Amino acid sequence: MSKHLTQDEIELFANAGGSPAPEARRAHADTCARCLEDIRAWRALDGLLVRLRQISPAPGFTSRVMGRVRLPVPLHERALALARRRWAVVTAAAATLALTVTGSAYWLFGSQGLTPLEVGVFVLGGARDLAVRGLLALGRVAYDFGLVDAGSTFADQLSPTQALGGLALAGMMGLLAAATMMRLMRPAPRLVVTPSRD
Amino acid sequence: MPVGYSDQSDQDLVQGCLRGDERAAREIIRRFEKPVFSLIYRMVRDRELAEDLSQEAFVRTLNNLRRYDPSYKFSSWLFKIAYNLTIDHLRKKELEVVSIHGAPDAVTPDQQAATSIALETRHERPDQLFEARTLGSEIEEAIDELRPEYRTAILLRHVEGHSYEEISEIMDVPLGTVKTYIHRARGELKIALLHLLEP
Numbered sequence: 001m002s003k004h005l006t007q008d009e010i011e012l013f014a015n016a017g018g019s020p021a022p023e024a025r026r027a028h029a030d031t032c033a034r035c036l037e038d039i040r041a042w043r044a045l046d047g048l049l050v051r052l053r054q055i056s057p058a059p060g061f062t063s064r065v066m067g068r069v070r071l072p073v074p075l076h077e078r079a080l081a082l083a084r085r086r087w088a089v090v091t092a093a094a095a096t097l098a099l100t101v102t103g104s105a106y107w108l109f110g111s112q113g114l115t116p117l118e119v120g121v122f123v124l125g126g127a128r129d130l131a132v133r134g135l136l137a138l139g140r141v142a143y144d145f146g147l148v149d150a151g152s153t154f155a156d157q158l159s160p161t162q163a164l165g166g167l168a169l170a171g172m173m174g175l176l177a178a179a180t181m182m183r184l185m186r187p188a189p190r191l192v193v194t195p196s197r198d
Numbered sequence: 199m200p201v202g203y204s205d206q207s208d209q210d211l212v213q214g215c216l217r218g219d220e221r222a223a224r225e226i227i228r229r230f231e232k233p234v235f236s237l238i239y240r241m242v243r244d245r246e247l248a249e250d251l252s253q254e255a256f257v258r259t260l261n262n263l264r265r266y267d268p269s270y271k272f273s274s275w276l277f278k279i280a281y282n283l284t285i286d287h288l289r290k291k292e293l294e295v296v297s298i299h300g301a302p303d304a305v306t307p308d309q310q311a312a313t314s315i316a317l318e319t320r321h322e323r324p325d326q327l328f329e330a331r332t333l334g335s336e337i338e339e340a341i342d343e344l345r346p347e348y349r350t351a352i353l354l355r356h357v358e359g360h361s362y363e364e365i366s367e368i369m370d371v372p373l374g375t376v377k378t379y380i381h382r383a384r385g386e387l388k389i390a391l392l393h394l395l396e397p
Contacts, residue, residue, distance in 0.1 A: 042384070045395060046356060048387075054357075055235055056235065057235040061231055062224055065253050065257055065260070068253070070261055072217075
């Protein structure tokens with residue numbers, strides 16, 4: 001009489017009828033009462049265990065878990081967040097500059113008995129002059145390269161008024177640019193836990 | 199926008215989670231909440247505690263997906279986290295566990311008997327007893343009497359359908375130990391359920 005089936009072999013015979021087992025083992029399994037009983041008991045126990053049903057957790061389980069889960073933030077969202085932070089810095093800098101220029105202008109010209117409106121007009125005039133001189137400087141560059149035949153240098157006669165006006169203009173343009181970028185780069189929808197369906 | 203989350207493989211859902219897709223995470227929970235909760239509940243026999251441990255298992259799994267090695271089966275990783283959490287809890291409550299089944303490292307019946315304490319030290323509320331009976335009556339009770347290691351192994355094999363290799367990964371024990379656990383668990387169940395196994 002050959003050796004009795006091992007536990008692995010009993011499981012194999014119980015689940016797959018022993019088809020992959022060697023012929024000698026199959027012959028033993030067919031004739032050995034003890035092994036046959038083991039195979040039958042294995043199947044019977046399997047039949048009982050599969051009756052164990054799966055148990056559900058209480059309703060709302062998914063939401064409770066999701067409330068504590070921090071999913072990774074996608075790369076493009078991280079890039080946008082970084083960009084948003086940079087533009088916040090630019091906006092703050094531009095606003096500070098604009099306030100400084102305005103305050104300085106008022107301090108400089110307010111003591112001369114000018115109204116705020118007159119100061120504004122004066123500063124804007126300076127800014128306009130600066131813009132014109134900038135254009136002239138561009139013209140000079142063009143002249144140097146032989147593209148045009150007339151021009152002037154940028155800083156030939158730059159007065160304090162023009163400098164302040166230029167700063168104010170730059171500040172306002174910075175603010176405008178920042179506001180536009182903020183609108184364009186509105187925060188992407190965040191990962192919000194949606195209402196549970198469970 | 200991805201559709202048909204229920205048709206996606208576990209690995210695809212993991213990738214979705216890593217991209218920040220909340221619905222992929224919800225699908226993972228939906229897919230595994232019952233098996234994980236069932237296993238934990240049958241190990242601790244306390245619904246509230248099982249809820250807490252299951253919740254913690256999912257939170258740890260989803261919050262640490264970057265550490266998941268895709269060469270392993272995802273469910274094995276999830277069950278491993280759930281199993282470790284539960285075993286850690288049971289070890290903290292070692293007195294109760296020892297009182298019924300003997301010390302976890304007791305292998306022979308003599309060792310188990312020597313490290314066992316009276317069953318009366320286990321405080322199971324009447325409502326829990328009732329629930330245990332209604333859940334699966336005699337089979338549940340027979341499973342409940344197994345040592346936690348045997349119980350886990352037999353449930354993973356016969357209820358959840360994991361292979362021996364997967365159970366070995368989940369329980370972090372050698373393959374031979376898994377086979378021993380299941381063999382002994384089956385032996386104990388056979389005795390406990392003898393009247394149901396008769397032809």
